[in-house]
Amino acid sequence: MATAALTVDAPGFGSRVWSWITTTDHKRIGILYGVTAFVFFLLGGLEALVIRAQLAQSSADLVSADFYNQLFTMHGTTMVFLAIMPLSAAFFNYIVPLQIGARDVAFPRLNAFSYWVFLLGGLLMNASFFFGAAPNGGWFGYANLTSTQYSPGLNIDFWVLGLQILGVASIAAGINFLVTIINLRAPGMRMMRLPVFTWMTLVTQFIVVTAFPVITVALVFLMFDRTFGTTFYSVAAGGDVLLWQHLFWLFGHPEVYILILPAMGMVSEVIPTFSRKPLFGYAVIVYSGLLIAILGWGVWAHHMFAVGMGPVADAVFSSTTMLIAIPTGVKIFNWLATMWGGKLSLKTPMLFSLGFIAMFVVGGLSGVMHSSAAADLQQTDSYFVVAHIHYVLYGGAIQGIFSGIYYWWPKMTGWMLNERLGKTHFWLSFIGLNLAFFPMHFIGLLGMPRRIYTYDAVLGVDAMNFMSTVGAFIIGLSTIVFVVNVWYSRRERIEAGMDPWGAATLEWSIPSPPPNYNFTAIPEVVSRLPQWSDTEMKAIPTEPEGEIHMPGGSYWPAVSAVGILVLAVGALLESLAFALGGAVVLVVGIYAWAFEPFEM
Amino acid sequence: MTERAQQQSHPSTATYLIIAAILTIITLVEIGVFYVPALQRVLAPILLLLSGAKFILVVMFYMHLKQDHKLFAAIFTIPLLIAIGVAIALMALFGVFVR
Amino acid sequence: MSEAAVAHHTSTGLDSRKMAFWTFIGSECLLFGSLISTYLVYQGRSVSGPTTDILNIPLTSISTFVLLMSSLAMVLALAAVTRGDALWSRVWLATTALLGSGFLGFQAYEFTHFVHEGLTLQTSLFGSTFFVLTGFHGGHVFVGVLWLLTLLVRSFQRKLGPDKSLQVELAGLYWHFVDVVWIVIFTVVYLLRQ
Numbered sequence: 001m002a003t004a005a006l007t008v009d010a011p012g013f014g015s016r017v018w019s020w021i022t023t024t025d026h027k028r029i030g031i032l033y034g035v036t037a038f039v040f041f042l043l044g045g046l047e048a049l050v051i052r053a054q055l056a057q058s059s060a061d062l063v064s065a066d067f068y069n070q071l072f073t074m075h076g077t078t079m080v081f082l083a084i085m086p087l088s089a090a091f092f093n094y095i096v097p098l099q100i101g102a103r104d105v106a107f108p109r110l111n112a113f114s115y116w117v118f119l120l121g122g123l124l125m126n127a128s129f130f131f132g133a134a135p136n137g138g139w140f141g142y143a144n145l146t147s148t149q150y151s152p153g154l155n156i157d158f159w160v161l162g163l164q165i166l167g168v169a170s171i172a173a174g175i176n177f178l179v180t181i182i183n184l185r186a187p188g189m190r191m192m193r194l195p196v197f198t199w200m201t202l203v204t205q206f207i208v209v210t211a212f213p214v215i216t217v218a219l220v221f222l223m224f225d226r227t228f229g230t231t232f233y234s235v236a237a238g239g240d241v242l243l244w245q246h247l248f249w250l251f252g253h254p255e256v257y258i259l260i261l262p263a264m265g266m267v268s269e270v271i272p273t274f275s276r277k278p279l280f281g282y283a284v285i286v287y288s289g290l291l292i293a294i295l296g297w298g299v300w301a302h303h304m305f306a307v308g309m310g311p312v313a314d315a316v317f318s319s320t321t322m323l324i325a326i327p328t329g330v331k332i333f334n335w336l337a338t339m340w341g342g343k344l345s346l347k348t349p350m351l352f353s354l355g356f357i358a359m360f361v362v363g364g365l366s367g368v369m370h371s372s373a374a375a376d377l378q379q380t381d382s383y384f385v386v387a388h389i390h391y392v393l394y395g396g397a398i399q400g401i402f403s404g405i406y407y408w409w410p411k412m413t414g415w416m417l418n419e420r421l422g423k424t425h426f427w428l429s430f431i432g433l434n435l436a437f438f439p440m441h442f443i444g445l446l447g448m449p450r451r452i453y454t455y456d457a458v459l460g461v462d463a464m465n466f467m468s469t470v471g472a473f474i475i476g477l478s479t480i481v482f483v484v485n486v487w488y489s490r491r492e493r494i495e496a497g498m499d500p501w502g503a504a505t506l507e508w509s510i511p512s513p514p515p516n517y518n519f520t521a522i523p524e525v526v527s528r529l530p531q532w533s534d535t536e537m538k539a540i541p542t543e544p545e546g547e548i549h550m551p552g553g554s555y556w557p558a559v560s561a562v563g564i565l566v567l568a569v570g571a572l573l574e575s576l577a578f579a580l581g582g583a584v585v586l587v588v589g590i591y592a593w594a595f596e597p598f599e600m
Numbered sequence: 601m602t603e604r605a606q607q608q609s610h611p612s613t614a615t616y617l618i619i620a621a622i623l624t625i626i627t628l629v630e631i632g633v634f635y636v637p638a639l640q641r642v643l644a645p646i647l648l649l650l651s652g653a654k655f656i657l658v659v660m661f662y663m664h665l666k667q668d669h670k671l672f673a674a675i676f677t678i679p680l681l682i683a684i685g686v687a688i689a690l691m692a693l694f695g696v697f698v699r
Numbered sequence: 700m701s702e703a704a705v706a707h708h709t710s711t712g713l714d715s716r717k718m719a720f721w722t723f724i725g726s727e728c729l730l731f732g733s734l735i736s737t738y739l740v741y742q743g744r745s746v747s748g749p750t751t752d753i754l755n756i757p758l759t760s761i762s763t764f765v766l767l768m769s770s771l772a773m774v775l776a777l778a779a780v781t782r783g784d785a786l787w788s789r790v791w792l793a794t795t796a797l798l799g800s801g802f803l804g805f806q807a808y809e810f811t812h813f814v815h816e817g818l819t820l821q822t823s824l825f826g827s828t829f830f831v832l833t834g835f836h837g838g839h840v841f842v843g844v845l846w847l848l849t850l851l852v853r854s855f856q857r858k859l860g861p862d863k864s865l866q867v868e869l870a871g872l873y874w875h876f877v878d879v880v881w882i883v884i885f886t887v888v889y890l891l892r893q
Contacts, residue, residue, distance in 0.1 A: 106715040175722045182671070183718055185710040209722055210679050213730035214686075220831070221737070230820050230827035232737070238746040238824050246690060247733060297682055301693070313693055591849075613778060620771040627767065631760050634890050644891055651886035655879050662774050662875045669713055672721045679725035683732025687739065694740040 022553030024108035025516055029115050030094030031412070036119055037086035043126070044078035045476060047071050052436070052472040055465050058457040068453035069136035070155070074126075076139030077159065080259065081166050082122045084393065087401050088262035089118075092177055092201050094412055098507035098514060099195045101186025101523045103550065106179040109557050109593060110172055116561030117169035124568060125162030128155065135159030138451060140252060141222075143233035143244035148226050154572065160223050161568040167212045167219075168564065174208035177201060186506075188525035195505045196285055200265030203289045204258050207296065211254035218247035227574065242307060249300035257296045259393060260360075261289060263400025264331060267353045270407050271335050273503040274350035275342030278529055281334045288327035295324045305373040306380040314373040321371035328364060332357060347501070348422030352403035355430050359395025363388055366441070381451075384444030390437040394475075399429070402482075410496030414512045418492060421485035428478035435471025439464035504529035509540055517548040551598055560589030611661055619661045626650050720869050724876050731880050734835055735887060738828040742892075745823035749816055751892035755809065762805035763885045766840075769798035770878045773871045780854075781864040788867075789854050795874065796847040799840055806837045829888065836884060839877045846870050 023029060051071050054062045063071065097105055105111050128134040133154040137146045146156045181194070181202045194202075221232035222244070231237035233244055272279045279285065301309060301317040309317075335357055344350070366388040370376045379385055402425075409417050443461045444450075455461065499508035508531055510519060520541045527533035563586030570579030611619075630650050633639055639646065660666040665673045691697060709715055776791030810830070813819075818826045850870055853859045859867070 107719065171726055175719050175726070178722050179715050179719045183709040183711055183713065183715045187710075189710070209726040210682055210729050213726055214733045217730060217733035217737070224820070224827070224831060228820050230831070231824055232827055237827075238744045239741065240694070240744075243737065243740065246693065247737075250686060250733075297685065298689075309693065610778065610781070613775065616771060616774045616778070620768070623767050624764065627760070627763060630886065630890060631756065634756065647886050647890050651882050654882045658770060658875055658879050658882070662770055662878075663872055669711070671711060671713065672718070675718070675721040675725050676728070679728040683728045686729075687732055687736040690736045691739055696739060696742070 019553065021558050022112075022555045024104070024112050024551055024553055024557075026093050026097050026105050026108065026111060027412075027514065027516070027518075029111055030090045030092075032115050033086050033093055033118070034090030036115075036122070037083055037090060040078055040082035040122055040126075041087065042479070044075050044083050045479060047075040047078065049472060049476055051075060052469040054453065055455075056469040057466065058455050058459070058462050060454055063453070065453045066136065069138075069451075070129075070134035072451055073135045073138050073141075073159070074129075077125065077135060077163075078122075079393070080139060080255070081163065082125070084259050084397050084401070085170070086118055088204070088259075089114075089173060091197070091262065091266065091401075091404055091408065092173070092205075095408060095507060096177065096181065096198050096201050097184070098411075098510070098518060099198045099505055100181060100184060100189055101506050101519060101525060102180065102184040103518050103522075103548075105176055106184055107176050108551055109554050109598065110176050112554070113557035113560060114169045114173035114176065116558045117165060117172070117564055120561055120565040121162050121165030121169060121568075124165065124565060125158055128158035128162075133158060135162075140248055141244075142248075143222070143241040144235065146222060146226075146244075147233060156222075157226065157572050160219050160226070161572055164216065164219050164223075165564060165568055167216050170208050171212050174205040174212070177205045178209065181205075186519075186523050186525055189506075192283065192286070193525060193528045196268035196279060196282065197262075197265035199286050200261045200268070200289055203293045204261045207254045207258050207261075207293050210297075211251045211258070214247055215251035218244060218251070221247075223571070227571070242304070245304050245307065246301070249303045250297075252303065253300040254293075254296045256392075257292055259397050260400075261292070263356065263397045263404070264289070266400050266404035266407065267335065267356050268331075269503070269505065270349045270353040270403050271338050273407070273501050274345045274347060274353075275339045276345075276502075277338055277342040278504070278532070279334065280337035280340075281330075282528065285331055285334050288330045291327040292324060295320065295327070299324055302371060302373075302376070305376045318371050318373050322368065325364065325368050325371070332361060332364075347406075348417070348419060348426060349403045349407035349501075351423065351426040352399050352406060355426065356396060356399040356403060359391055359399060359433065363391030363393075363395055366391065379444065381449055382444035383440045383448050383450055386450050387437050387440035387444060390433070390440070394433050394437065399433075402426075402429070407501070408507075410500045411507060411512045411514075413490075414496055415489060415492075416494045416496050416500060418485050418489045421481060421488060425478050425481045425485060428474055428481060432471045432474030432476075432478055436468050436475060437471070439468045439471075443468070499531060502531075504532040506530055509537075517544070517550050520544040520548075554593065554596060554598060556589050556593035556596060560586055560593060563587075563589050610664060610667070615661065619657055623654055623657060626654050714865060716865065716869065717872075720872055724872065727876065727880075731835070731883075734832045735883065738832050738888060741824040741828050745825040748822035748826060749813070749818045750825060753813060753816055753818060754889050754892060755812075756889060758805065758809065759885065759889050762802050762809075763881065765798050765805070766802045766878055766881050769795050769802070770875050772798060773874045777864065777867050777871050780859060780867045781861055783861040785854060785857070785859075788859065789851060792847055792851045792854060792867075796844050796851065799844045799847065799874075803837060803840055803844070806833065806840075810834075832888070833884065836877065836880055839880070843870070843874050843877055846873065 020028065020032065023032075050063060051068070054060055054068060093105070093111065097103070125135070131154060135141075135158055136155045137151060137159065141156065141159060144150060181198055185191075185194070221230070224230040225232050225234065231239050233239055233241055235241060268279055268285060298320040299317060301313060302321045305314055305317075335353075346354075366384070370379060370385070370388065406417055406422055443464050446459065446461055448455055448459060448461050448465075455465075496512045498511055500512075501508075506523060506525065507514075509523065520543060523530070523540055524538055526535050526537055530537045563582050563584075566582030566585060567579055568582070570576070570582050630647055633643065633646055633650075659676070665676065711718075772791050772794040776788055776795055779787035779791055818829075820826055820830050847870060850859060850867060853863075853866075
């Protein structure tokens, strides 16, 4: 079972599909993550466009109130868990092993398992649409709106089970990448020589493995409340609905850093490359990342100022929130200082990085405004918060990720993306996002609450809402330009070569796309920027000395993932037979996986 | 090679037995303390101290963190401290300490 | 798990599987941390049903002792496997699994007894938090027992020589961690009740 799929001479369609299902190559898994996440990104974007179409004018009735609830819940959940996180994961998979000089991740099969679990979890969550029961409790699903009393349908069950499954995938991947980065570095690749993207990946994965168990527990409580009638979020039994909010945001705030730190890592790679200057204050950027990971644990309740926690708690969480703005601000100044006096080259990746910095500052500033509990009371649950989160996550995370896509695309495919279309994509997206999200600040301050499917003309926000909708559609258009770019550039096919940008890090020292073993010989790293360094790194031979044996594939990770899906479907249908069947598949999968011969 | 060297530095059977004896004694003391009426007011600090000692003994000797690489200790301790911090913060927020 | 990986060179010289396992345990700290926090936050807030008076200290002391002794058996099993002593590795692995099953037996008795006394998952906050916390722990013990039995079978198949001691060490780390969690639960839930 190990190598059969890879030795076929002229693979037919079936065997090609099979080779993707059984693959354990980090690069192919990275591509799987990227393509899947991009499809979910389009889906989440489509949901956003329907939402904006509904809000284009007052008292509209394009969608029903109930369907609107499903739309904004799925838009948020999809973008956070099925688009931004896995888009970052695509780069963790593809780029991190190349940046540290490794042939694969520490646990290739666990890596495949993470992907399959993520895919099936995402499909399960979205399958809810076909049953007219998409999750409708908001992406933070506050208790007791999610109780069986107020949400009797399957909607919340889909959400709970989907998130549980995605949590399994994230924790497995988190452990894998922590070990990979610490343990699979090439000789000479000391921790303080790691590229910043790899550092930010390390920090992100630390947050993942610590924060996800908390939401797992919160979701277990919710699942038990709904299925077995426990009393965790039951006020009648003396319980406190705030327990959910605390557990959710204990996870949810670190989650914000899970979303933004990888993008910060990408930007930290792009800006030095296109400024022809090493990153300013490398160590400070690394330490700021670590500090954010730790401080990120002490700010969660700033999402809850409106619930009345009392002056002491409000003061504490206000202060910690203001404090965490410092390491974040430090990074901004480091990027600016990197560009200062550099030879700037405004290629598409650089444009998106610059867009990232500018937009993240806007989102960051409104974030600092929220840190004041008194001011936050005016803003909570209004469109002001929607403006903030979209500046941070679209202006920040997504622009950062697009910067990474344009930057590493040549490495992954071997051909360049078209610059003119790339720039069109950037400017449309940049104009669209500001048109869509900037008016939301005012819409919010004027009193329009979020999550309401329509509004009255008396509020006087018709014009600004219309602007916002136009902006959203421009963003949609920009995304189409990106897809066209991929299609066009693939036909144009301008060869990239090993290092088209003249970048400094290790992944640019090997062919594009890299062979399945990555490095013909494991490099010996002598500096932080091997490609720019005066002290020459020993050249990596073009041909391997002997045959390099890479692990073959395995289908047991995919089988185990299917077991988890069936188990979840059993829980959804409250069918013991299904659940047991799934458990059996899972156990068989794990044992077969553990005992199959698999050479590293 | 390093791995083998670490294997050999695992504590001896005698150490394991002594630790087990200490753990048993602490457990007996814990249960004893529980039944002494005079100690009810200071029960919490005493018991937390005793169970903390048991926790540390098991982790240091049975899980070998005492001799093992410091990195393993860090990988375990940092999340543990976060968990303890979270527990204390939640109890404070829910007014457990003032009840 | 392939043996080829053991000889694999790593940057720190540490085994990747062991590092992954410690990371997993770190992650588990937050899982049990959240469960225990919830129990503590809700302590004394139940509005109906039996309270902590229902907890049986003498009985639980015995089961605590059983689990503690299983940890001793576990380290002795690892020592036996490491020195290539097949007989004693089987004896100690079987002892550990047996003591673990004994602990689960005590828990099963305790749970059914409580249900007869009128404390169920649904009764009260105490019922919900108690059963889910200790049930999660019991589930971990159950998985541990399965793992130990698997190792025992491997030993009988003569596939658990000293070169495989890492497999036993990982099972041991898991087992001791579960024991350590119980040390906390025993103190916080049983002895420090209000």
